[in-house]
Amino acid sequence: MVQSALTLPNSFDLIAAMSTAQTTNDEFRAQVRAFFAQEYPRDILAKLANGQTIGKADLVASEQALAAKGWLAPGWPAEYGGPGWNITQRFIFDEEMGAAGAPSPVPMGLLYVAPIIYTFGTQSQKDRWLGDILASRTFWAQGYSEPEAGSDLASLRTSAVRDTNTQGDDYIVNGEKIWTSQGHYADWIFCLVRTDSSGRKQEGITFLCIDMRTPGVVVTPIISIDGGHYLNRVSFTDVRVPAENRIGEEGLGWTYARHLLSYERTSYARVGAKWRQIAEVRRHSAAAPWGDILAGEDSALRSRLADTEIALTALEYTTLRALAPLAAGQAPGQEASTIKIAATETGQAITERLLELAGPYAAPFFPDRADPDWREDLETIPAFAPVGTASYLFERAQTIYGGSTEVQKNIIAKQLGL
Ligand SMILES: Cc1cc2nc3c(=O)[nH]c(=O)nc-3n(C[C@H](O)[C@H](O)[C@H](O)COP(=O)(O)OP(=O)(O)OC[C@H]3O[C@@H](n4cnc5c(N)ncnc54)[C@H](O)[C@@H]3O)c2cc1C
Structure with a gap:
């Protein structure tokens, strides 16, 4: 059905x-x-x-x-x-x-952002940005979510007002974006900003690319539950952005944003990496100082790992089906929502298996893993325990980012006419 x-x-x-x-x-x-x-x-x-x-x-x-x-x-x-x-x-x-x-x-x-630029951008925007992205000379961040606008993204309030002193050639941006992944690395941020509040909330949204070095842009770290710095708040105070940095037409940003979200959700599958993680669960089990739990025929963990492998196989086939529109040169369809949910659940299940394998050593603690000798103090603890715990904790976020599981289910239900 x-x-x-x-x-x-x-x-x-x-x-x-x-x-x-x-x-x-x-x-x-x-x-x-x-x-x-x-x-x-x-x-x-x-x-x-x-x-x-x-x-x-x-x-x-x-x-x-x-x-x-x-x-x-x-x-x-x-x-x-x-x-x-x-x-x-x-x-x-x-x-x-x-x-x-x-x-x-x-x-x-x-x-x-690249598909938005090459689909909706001007020739000069393509010339300006695509080459640097393709050579990894620039890093970009995504400025969609705001403190009061996540799932309900169209409620965003960051404003962009034309500066009448420059005959409308600049926007002045004020507001705050949150959960900005790798914003501390970024040279550019693409943002949804409000240029008009008079109509429906999906109207009056504009897609602006902002140079992170512009005065008034401030990045503040958010440390996540795994102890890592991946997320940020990005605030904008009277940030002057040339109108030539706007993609497409003023007020049509919501259309471009929706186009982008389907690419984003299809990207979560990462099937090869998940198979590698499952192989690692087996390898860690075989080398664990307390013996190979997975070797026991009546091992509950072994049975749960088999369930996870079945789910991953299903994800693999589903991904192939959902990618089919791309083969026909189309943007991914709403099927992307099924991938997002399946990839989230499978990814989280794999980290749960790691956690179960680690047993009491899964209790969270955060050695400094930027230090190549970080294992020295942990002689009695297998290295996969802290690594697995950190990934278990961070993977919880996948239920939320890129559109939460509940929101994806709403999209699927709508597609089915429920
Ligand atoms: C690790 C991580 C990285 C992220 N990276 C970025 C990034 O780079 N750029 C960016 O712009 N954003 C990013 N986000 C933000 C992410 O897109 C939002 O967190 C997400 O859209 C949810 O919004 P929210 O946090 O405001 O939660 P809310 O929207 O407040 O949701 C709270 C809860 O209510 C539920 N809910 C909300 N609406 C409905 C509904 N209609 N029906 C049923 N349930 C509902 C949700 O499922 C959720 O469980 C990131 C988030 C995380 C966790």
């Missing part, structure tokens, strides 16, 4: 189509695998394998290694610098990147 109402393509058709091109796909997979094994920066993989956190310099190095190969923006049309891969190749690339343990490129520039 869900399938027909959402007009999802049949996964078996896709799998059949994939297998006819099996040889080519196998060759492509081998090429990608060899890149991650031989050309990709070893130090980044080593840091992550050591449980260390990585910062902006590593993320840029990772992205620039992909950019040098022409592989940083698999989803972009070839005319803007995409590699021209088909949907299967993009899926394989994603799987291999995750399986290698490499970090996904930061999505805010590449995945979120």
